[in-house]
Amino acid sequence: MSDDHLCKVEGIGTVSIKMFDGMVRKLEKVRYVPQVKKNLISVGTLEAFGHGVSIRDSVLKMTRD
Numbered sequence: 001m002s003d004d005h006l007c008k009v010e011g012i013g014t015v016s017i018k019m020f021d022g023m024v025r026k027l028e029k030v031r032y033v034p035q036v037k038k039n040l041i042s043v044g045t046l047e048a049f050g051h052g053v054s055i056r057d058s059v060l061k062m063t064r065d
Contacts, residue, residue, distance in 0.1 A: 007033045007035040007036060008033070008035075009031045009032065009033055010032045010033065010034055011031075011032040012029055012030065012031055012032070013030055013032070014026055014027065014028045014029075014030065015027050015030050027041070043060075046062060050064065051063065051064050052064070
């Protein structure tokens with residue numbers, strides 16, 4: 001976190017996210033950290049799982065092979 005203290009991971013699981021077009025996507029190996037008040041998605045982790053990332057004209061696009 002921004003104040004350099006550690007936060008405990010309380011659990012790891014799968015979550016479903018409904019996209020703007022109505023499609024439902026699943027994210028696996030998601031960490032639950034109660035002290036973090038916002039939902040964060042790591043682009044680097046998604047890339048490690050095989051997703052492609054491109055940013056053009058201020059639009060982030062994620063693709064899956």
